[in-house]
Amino acid sequence: MTASSLANTIHHGPWLTALLSLLLGFASISTDLYLPALPTMSVALGADRGTLELTVSSYLLGFSLGQLFWGPVSDRYGRKLPLLCGLAIFIAGAAGCALSTGAWRLVGWRVVQALGASAAFVIGRAMVRDLFDRNDAARMLSTLMMIMGIAPLLGPTIGAQILAISSWQYISWSLVGMRAVTFAAVCRLAEPLPPARREHGALLGKFATYLEHLRNPALMLYAGILGFSAAGLFAYVAGSAFVFIQFYGLSAEVYGLVFASSIVGIMLANAVNRRLLPRYGSDRLMLAGAICGGVAAFFVALLAWTGWGGMAAFLVALWFFVAMGGMIGANAVAGGLTSVVKGTGSASALLGCAQYGGGMIGAGLVSALSQGTPAPLGLVVLMSSLAAGACAIAIARRLLAEGATAPT
Known part of the structure; x- marks a missing residue:
């Protein structure tokens, strides 16, 4: 069946x-x-x-x-x-x-x-x-x-x-x-x-499935994309309130609208992703999301460090970065779960642990580096995006290599 x-x-x-x-x-x-x-x-x-x-x-x-x-x-x-x-x-x-x-x-x-x-x-x-x-x-x-x-x-x-x-x-x-x-x-x-x-078999032996998953390079790359992408997103969640309220001087009510707009961005990206999946496939869309997110992250970091364009430019770049999380997440999860033949539940657990573990690290880093400006948020967002993009490119190269060696 x-x-x-x-x-x-x-x-x-x-x-x-x-x-x-x-x-x-x-x-x-x-x-x-x-x-x-x-x-x-x-x-x-x-x-x-x-x-x-x-x-x-x-x-x-x-x-x-x-x-x-x-x-x-x-x-x-x-x-x-x-x-x-x-x-x-x-x-x-x-x-x-x-x-x-x-x-x-x-x-x-x-x-x-x-x-x-x-x-x-x-x-x-x-x-x-x-x-x-x-x-x-x-x-x-x-x-x-x-x-x-x-x-x-x-x-x-x-x-x-x-x-x-x-x-x-x-x-x-x-x-x-x-x-x-x-x-x-x-x-x-x-x-x-x-x-x-x-x-x-014995339940204890099922936990050994994690060792097999850790030796699955495709699954680890998808987990890496999820973890690094989540690091940037959770850095935004942890640090954006201080940036927009304390540094840029927004009220709590206006900041709530800013935060809500970023969630709408994720939802829109998911809607686009859902529409384009039958034509382009999940891996291509994930790679596109990682590349676009990386470009947005570059501008987030640049504007955070230089202040060019003020809050408006910084907000637009950050909005696009967050929105691309919607293009990356669903495709990375689907790709990771498809990369395993057995142990789907433990693979799902590993992907989730990487996602939320990366999120905790990202939130912790932006809090530890906090110095009253948007610069730490820009730095964490950029580094996490570069790492996620590297994983996405590695997956694309693996797929190209498999396609080149597949029998015709």
């Missing part, structure tokens, strides 16, 4: 798209929703800003490492049962956050929450590969990324509205409710990975 026919036998159409969006979207909504409540939580829990910010970094750490566990488990036992376990863990973690009476308890429950969310993310991606062939998988991932772009646009606003009519705990309770609905939806789902396609 082919991937496409399997998709048709399960649930093809809006229902499947909606479910996959819920699974992948909780990676961001679980943080975006409660960001406006951080100052209130700091007062309520008697904690300083740095301690509350650990609830974000600890979540990213747990989310990144948790994927490495759920990938092999889902390859061995199928997608549905591990996914339900992950959703149950997330519900427990979110409830624990709501009931926390101290900042460090909150940090601990956020890690639990992240471990559950990582199951939904890595298994959701693996399901896309289970159900769709390569270009169709890239098209579905582009669609999902367009839908997921709504989360950072609306998440903080919804969180602020919940906070306005109730306490910060109800933000966590709302996450419990949303995940309970997702749990019920997954219960209706037919198993996407039938026993005949699973990895058999």
